[in-house]
Amino acid sequence: MRGSGWSLRRRLTLTLIGGAAVLAILFYLVVRTYAQGIAQQSQDRILEASVTSLMDAAVVRGGQIELDLPYAAFSMLDTAADDRVFYAIHQGDVLLSGYEGLSSGPFAPMGEPRFATRGFAGGDVRVATLTHSLPASPRPVLLTVSVAQTRDSLSGTLLTISINAAVFGAVFFLLAAGMALWTSASTLRPLGQIAASVARRGPSDLRPVTRSVPTELSPLVTSFNALMTRLSHSLTQSETFIAEAAHRVRTPLATVRSHAEVTLMRVDKDENRQALRSMIRAIDESSRAAGQLLDHAMVTFRGDQLDKQDVDLVSICSDIVDRLTPVAEMMDLDLTISSDGPVPVQADPILVQNAVRNLVDNALKYSSAESVVHIHVSAQPGPSITVTDQGIGFPKDQIELLSQRFQRGDNARDTVGSGLGLTIAKDVAEAHGGRLELKNLEAGGACAVLYF
Ligand SMILES: Nc1ncnc2c1ncn2[C@@H]1O[C@H](COP(=O)(O)OP(=O)(O)OP(=O)(O)O)[C@@H](O)[C@H]1O
Ligand SMILES: [Mg+2]
Known part of the structure; x- marks a missing residue:
């Protein structure tokens, strides 16, 4: 403003x-x-x-x-x-x-x-x-x-009379000036109080202002309250819209994909098989892109009004390990986790899950078979989650750009992806007042750290 x-x-x-x-x-x-x-x-x-x-x-x-x-x-x-x-x-x-x-x-x-x-x-x-x-x-x-x-x-x-009159005038002026300061401060106090009470609210607190206000301020407060009501309504709507859209886009894509796979098994001609493979890849790209776009929208939306809760970063990461271990096994990778005890933080668990899932997903995607993807959760010096792998690491000259939207590295040509995973992780870290750090390990492999 x-x-x-x-x-x-x-x-x-x-x-x-x-x-x-x-x-x-x-x-x-x-x-x-x-x-x-x-x-x-x-x-x-x-x-x-x-x-x-x-x-x-x-x-x-x-x-x-x-x-x-x-x-x-x-x-x-x-x-x-x-x-x-x-x-x-x-x-x-x-x-x-x-x-x-x-x-x-x-x-x-x-x-x-x-x-x-x-x-x-x-x-x-x-x-x-x-x-x-x-x-x-x-x-x-x-x-x-x-x-x-x-x-x-x-x-x-x-x-003598002039001097006395001047002294009286000056005293009167000083008193009046003092009263002017006091009056303006006390007249504007309600305005400050409303501003402070609104500023103290949590980001998702869209309740109307109910405190009694001077008559002159009531039109302002009334329109503010009306705005809050409209805002809260449209936020609820967009939240449902995001979930609904994710579902509607992914389901038909999955159907098309399974049809394409079945067809691939029946077709013998090489060029037809090639076309079907490209089709499946395109479907995978679209499906991934749709999912990532919706996740990104969700992160942006929730990031604006964080639903902070007392969570343990270790248990969030363990859940993700449990869920992704089958995927890792299919890829011949070991997914491990370590920590120095529970790491309690105030965070939005859904966002943290999303960020970590994207980092682990990358580590699995970009590392070679028979290697280890490791998650380390630490409380010292501040709460952080480190995901390391033993792959080729981030392309050195692109490392600064990779967390920008739709940026993919040269090493990702053969892999399905949309270039939003690191953006999501970075946005989540920043929404919590932290940051995302990307580096390559000396022993080889990539290392991504989420600081909170
Ligand atoms: N663990 C990793 N090792 C090597 N390169 C990586 C690693 N993680 C990310 N990258 C590089 O960073 C780029 C950006 O990653 P990001 O997760 O944002 O996008 P993506 O994985 O390509 O797509 P998606 O949005 O589907 O995750 C990747 O394309 C890849 O080049
Ligand atoms: Mg990714």
Whole structure:
């Protein structure tokens, strides 16, 4: 299966962490803006009070403005950061007292002061300006009072608030990120549990998944279960098919063969006898091929879902010796077995039998009369079955290829066979996590070892 790009877990975690980061930044910005507003408001209140008390101190006498600057109007502006305070009092456009260039007035007279932030005396100041029209004769006097204060204390307060907001934001983010990791892990846990429970199953375990799953996963599990049911059905079908097919192909071939043999005995003409012999050989080849093909199919099929049992390799091999001894005797061969005691393994006995039968069959087929075919079963270093004979051995330059499908050696020209025996043995060994080793003995003869 293709490792399909993004993992769900990573996607979920990143989305949650990304969301938390956006929220943390938003929190920081909102708190900062809000704090800035409040701090500015409180500075403006004091400036307003100061400017109003200065305005209240102004009196018009005989058309002239008299101003006794009240100390309180400035002392209320004292701050921890020792902010500097400036003022300017204008009558119309004329500066009566204070700093030139501070006020941007005069404005149209109104009850409320105006506020502005501007550069003054080499820094930023907040200026409150109030313009009043004072009654006097012959005409009213326009008085503009401005009070300004630097913003050091305000900036300090803002900095403190910003740092606190940033710390809160970061803590919130860390908590949210931790929760995101936890949430994504716990959300995806059921998925992992299903995968683990399916992975733990034996190869032939095609039961449906019955554990309760989250609603979102149930369509997946339902289709998985349906697939399992179909699979198990078709596996059963193909198993019966293999057995049935073997039977159907071999039986008529055997009949044809016996007819051909009977006919061979009745025919005298040399060319007819020759033709019949070729026919019998072809029938033998077909029958062997059919049998081996079906065995190979069976091995492939069972190899995919091993039916492992506790078996003793020695007793499996002894059975085969018992069964093949008559064949060996007919060929004038001695079939012997030895072992260092029972060799218990976890294996599919039908497959092991098939593999050993093919190795012994080869040893009998390819060795010369009056020799010995020997099976040795050993538990050390690992479980293994060695089949040796005293024949000509494997063709040296082909030894690597012989266990490939349909590969036959040059020494097999006169022998009936399909080139599948060693493939079967190798597949069985590999299905059990082992291997098949082929070599020639120094004393002559072939040696095939099945390791488990
Ligand atoms: N014991 C042996 N001694 C010498 N050559 C062997 C031996 N066993 C196998 N071979 C060689 O290896 C080849 C492959 O063996 P394999 O069993 O796969 O096929 P086969 O015996 O020709 O056909 P079948 O599928 O009917 O067994 C044989 O054709 C033969 O050349
Ligand atoms: Mg063979």
